[in-house]
Amino acid sequence: xxxxxxxxxxxYKNIQNEINSVVLxxxxxxxxxxxxxxxxxxxxxxxxxxxxxAIGVASGTDALLLALxxxxxxxxxxxxxTPFTFFATAGSIARVGATPVFVDIDPVTYNxxxxxxxxxxxxxxxxxxxxxxxxxxAEMDTILxxxxxxxxRVIEDAAQAIGAFYKGKQAGTIxxxxxxxxxxxxxxxxxxxxxxxxxxxxxxxxxxxxxxxHGSNTKYYHEYVGINSRLDSLxxxxxxxxxxxxxxxxxxxxxxxxxxxxxxxxxxxxxxxIMDCNTHIYHQYMIATPKRDLxxxxxxxxxxxxxxxxxxxxxxxxxxxxxxxxxxxLPVSEKAANEVLALPIFPEITKEEQDYVVxxxxxxxxxx
Numbered sequence: 142x143x144x145x146x147x148x149x150x151x152x153y154k155n156i157q158n159e160i161n162s163v164v165l166x167x168x169x170x171x172x173x174x175x176x177x178x179x180x181x182x183x184x185x186x187x188x189x190x191x192x193x194x195a196i197g198v199a200s201g202t203d204a205l206l207l208a209l210x211x212x213x214x215x216x217x218x219x220x221x222x223t224p225f226t227f228f229a230t231a232g233s234i235a236r237v238g239a240t241p242v243f244v245d246i247d248p249v250t251y252n253x254x255x256x257x258x259x260x261x262x263x264x265x266x267x268x269x270x271x272x273x274x275x276x277x278x279a280e281m282d283t284i285l286x287x288x289x290x291x292x293x294r295v296i297e298d299a300a301q302a303i304g305a306f307y308k309g310k311q312a313g314t315i316x317x318x319x320x321x322x323x324x325x326x327x328x329x330x331x332x333x334x335x336x337x338x339x340x341x342x343x344x345x346x347x348x349x350x351x352x353x354x355h356g357s358n359t360k361y362y363h364e365y366v367g368i369n370s371r372l373d374s375l376x377x378x379x380x381x382x383x384x385x386x387x388x389x390x391x392x393x394x395x396x397x398x399x400x401x402x403x404x405x406x407x408x409x410x411x412x413x414x415i416m417d418c419n420t421h422i423y424h425q426y427m428i429a430t431p432k433r434d435l436x437x438x439x440x441x442x443x444x445x446x447x448x449x450x451x452x453x454x455x456x457x458x459x460x461x462x463x464x465x466x467x468x469x470x471l472p473v474s475e476k477a478a479n480e481v482l483a484l485p486i487f488p489e490i491t492k493e494e495q496d497y498v499v500x501x502x503x504x505x506x507x508x509x
Contacts, residue, residue, distance in 0.1 A: 144485050144494050146446040147326055151489035152390075156382065163378040173374050175354075182377040183337075185384055190303075190311040192319065192339035194346035197372030198353050201300040201322020204336035205233035205270075207370060208318045211338075211348040212294040214239045214267055220296075221261050222270040223253040224454040225474040230272055230298050231455045240464070242266070243456045245471040249414045251275065251427070251481070254473070255283035262287065268294040273302035273312045275450075276328070276394075276424035277415060281307050281315045288316075296320065300336075303329050304391045306420035313339045318349075323380055328394070328424055329387050331376040393488035394423040397495065401426055401484065404499040409506050410436075425450060426486040428502075432509070433480050439505045445498055448483040 153160065167178065179197045186195040198204050214220060216238030222230055224243040231241040244261050247254045253271050269288055271279040281295075288295045295316030299305070302312035303321055313319025323335035340346040348365075351358050356365030398413070398421070405412050410428040415421050427450070430436060437447050454474040456466035468475065484498055 142494070142497050143444040144446065144490075144498060146448050146483065146485045147487050148489060149325060149330070149487075151487070155489070156386065159382050160379060163382050164375065167375045167378050170374070175371050176374050178374040178381070179372050179377040182372075182381045182384075185381055186337060186339070189384065189387075190314055190339060192311075192314045193341040193343075194339065196338045196340075196346060196349045196353065197377060198336045198338060198349075199370040199372060200334040201320060201324060201336040202229040202233060203353075203368065203370040204300075204320035204322065204338045205229055205296070205298060206236055206368070207349050207352050208296045208320050208338055209233055209237045209239070209268070210352055210367070211345050212268055212296060212318065214294075217265065218267040219263070219265040220268045220270050221258055221266060222298075223272050223274070223474070224456040224471055225251060225451060225477055226272040226274060226298065226455065227300070227451065228455065228458070229300075230270060231461070234270065235461075239267070240265075241455070241461070243454075243464075243466065243471060243474075245473045246477065247280075248473050248477075250277055250279075250416060251477055252277065252279040253284075255280045255287075258284065259287050262291050262293070266291065266293060268296055270296045270298060271316075272298040272300075273305060275413075275427055276302050276305055276422040277413075277419050278302060278305050278307035278312050278315075280416065281310075285316065294318070300324075301327065301424040302422060303327070304387055305422045308418045314341065317342065318345055323376065328390060328422055329380060329383060332379050333376055335372050335376040335380065336370075337372070390488040391422045394486060395421065397486050397488070397490055398423045398426050400492065400495055401486075401499070404495070405502065408503060410502065423486055425483040427481045427483055429477070429480040429482070431480055432505075433482050436502065436505050437482055439508075440498070440501055443497075443501045445501060446485060450481065450483055452478055454478050 352367035356367030
């Protein structure tokens with residue numbers, strides 16, 4: 142049996158007629174950049190997540206970059222974040238000239254360890270950038286309290302967490318500004334790159350909206366030096382068509398995850414743990430074992446695709462050598478990088494496929 146980690150073809154098959162129709166509508170209109178379809182999608186996201194503003198941008202990476210720019214983060218500033226995440230989180234901090242300050246992660250949730258943030262704050266700290274990793278929100282109350290005490294901005298990286306809740310509030314609406322990715326593999330994925338910034342503050346939202354079009358509010362007149370980062374009409378139309386299914390897909394992911402939990406609980410692998418205050422949307426279903434690499438090889442031989450997130454934590458990436466981190470400095474992140482493995486999870490996966498994945502995991506440990 143061949144089981145992919147994600148099968149977007151199954152999703153497309155289920156909504157093919159609707160997707161094809163909106164794509165053809167955009168082609169017929171010959172209107173491709175921003176415009177009414179992007180505005181409509183932004184309004185739909187506002188309604189969906191409860192933020193006051195939503196601004197469509199070209200990618201999740203640009204969402205982070207624009208959020209940092211709008212918050213005034215610049216050369217010489219420091220931003221506290223996690224080393225266990227996709228590169229764009231820290232890369233965007235570096236791109237605005239600021240210094241990423243890495244704080245180790247919680248061993249249970251893999252999100253930033255909020256108990257270690259306060260000691261990393263100093264006079265250069267201007268923001269905290271938590272990541273809601275794999276679809277579960279970070280512990281935001283403590284982060285907000287530290288930020289309020291120090292006059293810091295809170296920028297949520299919710300790229301993997303659209304539709305996730307923390308104490309009744311949706312990811313990306315809790316801090317000063319939220320950042321989302323619509324990369325095709327995300328729970329709400331475009332057919333190319335796409336991203337979004339959410340905000341409740343009038344000034345921040347207006348600034349992001351201007352910065353995404355070269356710092357201009359009126360064509361050819363520029364108040365700021367911005368960037369070119371516009372969500373295009375085609376992606377907005379596709380995302381609008383898919384958004385109505387997102388809650389259903391999230392619920393199916395939770396059902397898939399619950400079945401994995403049930404079947405794997407008595408095995409040697411560690412299964413995900415969810416904070417009581419959180420609603421997880423399972424962008425990834427992560428198990429952990431010191432035998433990770435051998436398990437991955439075994440599953441691959443049996444036709445099961447798994448993915449390692451993330452094999453090298455950011456503080457040990459070559460491009461960040463100048464920060465001076467050494468192996469052993471952030472041991473929880475380093476341990477996770479060596480042990481976590483993402484199992485196949487998507488709304489259309491079958492029980493038969495899950496049973497095969499579980500069977501092969503159990504077989505692996507009997508062979509040791």
